[in-house]
Amino acid sequence: MLSDVLVFWKSASSASTNRLADSPANKRKSKMHPLNRAKAFIKYSPSSQEIISPETNVQADGRRHKRDINTFRRFFKIRGVSKIDLTDSDEQKTSQEAHEQQLDQDEEDEDQYSDDGEPNDEDEDDRRDFKAIRAITRKEVKEFVLETLHADSEQDSRTCHVTKRKEGSFHHVVFVHTKIGDQLEQQYVLKIPAHGTIEHWEEGDGFMLRNEAVLMQHIRHHTHCPVPEVVAFDDDTHNALGVPFILMKEMPGKLALDLWAGKPFRDVQSNERYDLANDSSPELEQKRFHFLASLAQAMGHLQTLKFKKIGMHIFDKPEDEVPKKFGPVWRWHTTSCMQQLHPVGPFSSEGFYFHYGTHQAWHPSMIEDLEPDSYGALVYKGVQAILSQILYSTPFATPAPPPATVDDEGQPMVHKNFVLRHDDLNLQNIRVDDEGNVTGIIDWGGCHAVPRCVGFASLPLFLRGDWLDDQTQCAMMWSLNRYRSIFADAMKEACQTDDGSLSDAQYTNKSAMYQALLAVFFDGETCLQFVAKVLNEIVDFRRVNAEQLCAQLGKGWPAAEKVLAEKIAELMAPEVQEWRSFHKQY
Template sequence: MTQNTPVLSYTYLPNTYNPYDRRDFATIRTIPTGVLETFVLTLLYSPADTRIQRTCRVTQRKEGSFHHAVFLTITERPSPSGHPDQDLILKIPAHGTRDKWCAQDAYMMANEANIMRLIRHTTSCPVPQVLAFDWTLNNGIRAPYILMTKLNGIPAVDVWLGQPYKRIPKPTLHLHADNAAPGLEKKRVTFLRSLARAMSQLAPLEFDQIGIPVFSDGAQKMEFLSVGEAWRWHSRRDMQDLIASGPFDSSAEFFCTALAEICESDRGVRKVMDIVLECAPFTGTREPSLCANKEKEGDGKPTAPREWFVLRHNDLDLQNVLVDEHGNVTGIIDWDGCMAVPRCISYTSLPTFLRRDWLPGSTMGHVPHMTWAFEHYRQIYVAAMKEFCGPADAKFTLKSHIYQAVLAALDGDVDCRDVAKLFIQEIPEFRRVDGEALFRRLGVGWPDAEGLLKVKIAELLRPG
C-alpha cells in the first residue's frame, strides 16, 4: 500500500540517567509502515465493502516528547461526491509497549480520548475528531493508540512571527518580536481574539470535583460517570514516577495538598508559599453554576452556591494551536493531561506564550522571544475573554500568569524558590531586597515582615 517512503522525523534520545523514563521509541518505530496502513483501513471500513477502492498511505512519522505520531492519507477511488482525501493522525504513546505500559497509563489515555470526544460533541471548540482508540495492546499494532482527524491549518507560531519559524535565523528572532509591523499586529490581535473565543466554548463543561472526568467505555454512547484521580507521569520534557492526585472537593484542598507533597525544606520559602495559598483565588470561591439546572435540588429549589470546576488545557502554547493565514484558530491539539481544575487556572487562563515572563528559566531565546510586549498582548487577550465568556470566569484571566506560575511550582515544573522570588520582586517594598537573605530571616521568624507580605501578596493575587 505504501506508494512513497514516508518522511521520518525522529529526534528523541533516551535519558539513561532517569530511572522513571519508560519511553521506548525504538520499539514503537519498529511497527512496519505497511502494518499501520492496513490497520487503519480495517479500523474504519468493512472488508465486505468492495464498491469503493481505498488506499491508505503513511506520509510522515514524527515524534514529540512523549508520543510517536503517524500521519496518514486515505484515498478513495472512485471518490464519492468528489470527496477529497482524508488526512488522519495515529497517536501512539512512546511507552506503549508490553513491558512499559501500565493500568494508570491506560486510564489516563482512555479519558483523554473521551474528553476530546466530549468537547467536540458539546462545544464548538475546534478539537480533532476521535475516530477510534484503544488503551490496550490487544490490537493489530500491539500498542495503545488514538486515531483522529488531522485538522487543517498552519502552526500558530508561524503566523505570530510573520514567517515560518524554521526559516528565521535564531540570533534575530527577538529583533521584531515586541514591535510588530501593522499587518502582523493585525494578525496577532485576530489570533488572540480567536483563541480566547475558542477556549471560552469550554465554559458549560462543569464538574463537582477536581480531577480527571471519567466516562463509560461505550464506543457508541459516551456517558459521564464521575471525577476520578489524575495520574501525573511526566513534566514538560521528562518522565517521572507515577503520582496520583485527587479527586479533590475544593480549591484549597487541591493547592494545599500539592504544596505538602513538595516538602519544601527551606522554611522561609515555605512561609512565602503558605502566604500565597492563604489568599484568593487559591482558597476557592462558591459561586452559582453557569449551568442553571445544576443549581437546583430535586424539587426544583435553588441550592446554596458551591465550587464548580472546569477544564484546563495542559499545554496551550503556540505549537499546539493551528490557524489560517489571517490568524483565525482552526484547531487546538494535544489534550493530554486535560482535567477539571479550579477556575483560576482553567480555560480562561492566558496561553503559555503570554506568561513566559513568569516562568522561571524562560529567556528571550524562547518563543515568542518578546521582552517588553507581554502586558500589551495580555490585555488584548483579557478583553477578548471578558467579551466572550463574561466577567464571572474572565476575572481570573488578568492575573492567570501569576496563578499558573504557582501551579508550575506545585507541579514541580519549576522551583518553589524561584516563584517565591518572583513574588518578592513584584512587591515595591521588597524589590531591592536580597531574596535569599529574606528567606533566611523569615525562616527563623520575622512577624512584621510576614504581616506586610500577607497584605501585599493578597493585593497582588486579588482577581481583577
C-alpha cells in the first residue's frame, strides 16, 4: 500500500565516520558533520508531503554541490543502542555470521560487472565511481535492508541474503531476499546510482531520483502498468550506506532479452547474434509476437496519465491525480558523451520544447568561425532548412495559442495534454514469463512528460535501432517492419477510444522517425545522418547525397524547398489505419 511506503527523512544522530568516505577505493578525506544526525523511518502520510517533493533549490549552472559527510556508520547508533547492549547478541550470532560470510564468498562469482560502464578518468564530467559503490560489503547491505524493512523486534526472526550484484552503465544493482527461518519471505532489488557518492552527488541528481521513485508509486496507484513496488528510497547520501538508493520489490519473470534470444542472452556468442536475430523457430516467433502484444498492452495503460506541461512532474503525494507543479529534467550524459549536470525545461508547448532541442543540436555557434559562403556553412544552413520543414509538419507543429493565453511564467500556453515517455524501453528493462507475457517494466529513471508523438505509444527502443547511429539490432532489417506492425496493431487495440476518436496509437508506426529526431536534440545522435535517413524515406530523394543537397539548399533553392516541404509533410504525418484486431491476425 502507498501508505506503507517508507521514506527517509533527515534528522539528528551521533557522529561517526562515513563508510564511503573512509573507503580506500574512494580515497577522499572525511570530515565530521557539524550537527549530530540520526535516521528515522517515517510512514508516508499527507503530513509528510514535503518529504516526497521538497523544493530542490538547485542551481541552474550545473555546479557541483559538496555535501557534508554523513556521520554515522553502524545501525545500532541509529536506534540509540550502545555497543554494550549488543555484546551478548553479537556473541550468539558469531557462528551464523561466519556461515553467512562463507555464503557470500561462494556467491561472489555471481556478481556481474561489465567494462561497459567503467568511467573515463580523463573525462571530468564522468561522475561514475563504481569502485566506491562496490566497496559496500554484502554484510552492510544485508544489515541495511533488514534495518530498513523491519523494526528491531522483527529482525531477530529474519535473515537477509545477497544473491547477486549487477551493473549497467549508470547503476549498481543488488539483489537480496529475506527469509523467516528457511521460508523465503520476499525478494528485493536495491538500485544505487553509479555516481551516488558524496563527492559527485548533486541536488539535481536527488531531484531526479526522488521523482523517479514517486512516479513509480503514482503509476502503480493509477494504472495497471506493471512497475516495481517502491519500498523505500533516499535521495541523498545521508544514510547508513552513504549512498542514494531506491529499494524495490523484485518483479517476477525473466529478462525479455532472454526470451527474444530463445535462451539466456549471456550464453549467446557474439557470432551467433545475427543468426538468432533472424533465424527463429516458429515457436519462438510466436512468443515474440505475444510479447510485443503484451508490451503494447502494458504501455497502453499509461494513456490515462496526462499532464499540462512537458518536463518533470512533482507530486505532493503519489496518489494525487495531477502534479503540484513541474520542474526541469536534469541531464548529465547522452548515449555518446558525458556532460555537466544541467536542467532542461519545463516547457508549456511542443513549440518551445522542439525549438530548445533544435538550438541545442544545431546551434549557429557551430559555424561562427566559418566564412558565410564556405561549404560547411552552406551544409549547416541546408540542414537547418530541412529541420525547420520537419518541425513545421504534423505532428510536431503546434497551433498558435490565443494571445491572452499564458501560463504562470507569462509564456504562451496551448491547452494540450502531454504523456509519459520511458527513457530506455529496451529488452533488458522488461521482464516476462515463459510465454512472453510482460510481468514488469523497470528503470523509470528520466521518465517525464513529453509531446504525444514521442510518448508511451512509441515503438520500444529495440525496434527502432535502424534510425539510430549505434544500436545493436535484435532483428534483421527485413524483419523490423513485421515486428513494428505487430506492436502498432496491438497498441491500437490497447488504446481504443469509446467515441472512436484518434488515440496516441496513430503515432506508433512512425514513432521510430519521431524518436530519432528527439535523439538528435537530446541524446547526441548525428543531425546530418538523421536528415540523410529522412531523405532516404522519400522516393524522389532516395539516391541523393544528403550533404551535397544540403549545401545547395544552403545557397537558396526555392524549387527544391517547395518539393521537400510537401514530401516531408506527407512523410511525417501520423499514419491513420483501419483498426485490426491483433488476436485475429496472429
